[in-house]
Amino acid sequence: MNKKLMNIHERIRGEALRFRFSVCVRMVSLVCCLSMNTGPARADEAAPGPIDFNTHILPILSDRCFPCHGPDDRARKADLRLDHKDHAFAILKDSDGHAFVPSDPDRSIAWQRMQSEDSDERMPPPESNLSLSTKEKQQILQWINEGASWTEHWAFVPAVKSILPFEQENPLQENGHMIRHPIDAFVLSAMKDRDLDPTLRASKEYLIRRLSFDLTGLPPSPEEIDTFLADDSPTAYEQLIDRFLYSQAHAERLAMEWLDVARYADSQGMHGDRERYHWPWRDWVIKAFQQNMPYDAFITWQLAGDLLPNATREQILATAFNRNHPVSAEGGIIDEEFRIKYVQDRINTVGTAFMGLTLECASCHDHKFDPISQKDYYQLSAFFNNQNELGMVAEGGSSSGPVLLLPDPEKEHDLERLEEELEQAFEELEEVRIDWIV
Incomplete structure (x- = not known):
């Protein structure tokens, strides 16, 4: 019996060894195949579809080229910048050629250096531990052949009205699917590109549940469900949307996002982290969303409501947006230092909230990537450096400057x-x- 078990054990062990050997052979074969495909890019190995500069080329330049040829003048080599269009297509300082020549890869010196097999010529250089994959070389070659279009970052390009993917009709049918809203046309177009079909229309129970979570963050109440199920009118869904949009819960959900952007907190955030009374501004934000305040007024009131002619108490209250920054009551701080910190906090918040930019880099030097200079930063600071406030608040106090008295509504x-x-x-x-x- 023991001998029989030993034979079975040997057979299993032999099968396992043969399996491991087979896997090793296959892996070696795969590595060899991959190694044979890592040569210089060929023109006939173009990437599928047209090349987009921001999607395909800029990430390559940023990761592989900017460390030596980017915005940092102290690390820049050969006085070559590849982060600016004017520099990338200009005559090189150490030769009569150009880094990139549209539609002419043979005259594009940067491209020739990228695919060079000479380690002394190849870019990025071997000592940088950076390299370009075959696919990345193909994309750069295709980009040059297609005219080396250099487009601005999408965030700085003015928005344009999109054209519907399908011919507009009302109601519109696309492959048998009803398009009730222009957004449906874009969704169906994207699904069509991926060979996907829409699912069946959701039941009313699913619709109200999804809508309630989307617009309020809460499940629908039993009463809301019963009301919606009992409504057989053709506009029942639209009416349900309107009820949610005008609800207090929807305004609170929208306000939650804005409170994060505006760095709202119920405490000071620094020494002692004591309570402070900024909740009236929070309630104002909720009210503004519920009343569907126009966006231009929403911004103006928060940035400079107190400067409006005959400013109301509500408009002055809105400017508490500028006072949401942390404050300190620690006795050892330098008052002016922290007052300037508060000013910089406002600048940085305006950048992230209204511009979608991180401006704080420019407080010490010209921004490395975004078009913001250090001079721009401190010119902007002048708008927030002209109010009477202190850097240190009184122990137990809640403000470093002027306060607004808010009486009860009655x-x-x-x-x-x-x-x-x-x-x-x-x-x-x-x-x-x-x-x-x-």
């Missing part, structure tokens, strides 16, 4: 009446003073 009218009476009393007092002097 007392708002009484306060306005008292202010008018006080103003009238001062006018009468002035008249009495003048009469007394005379």
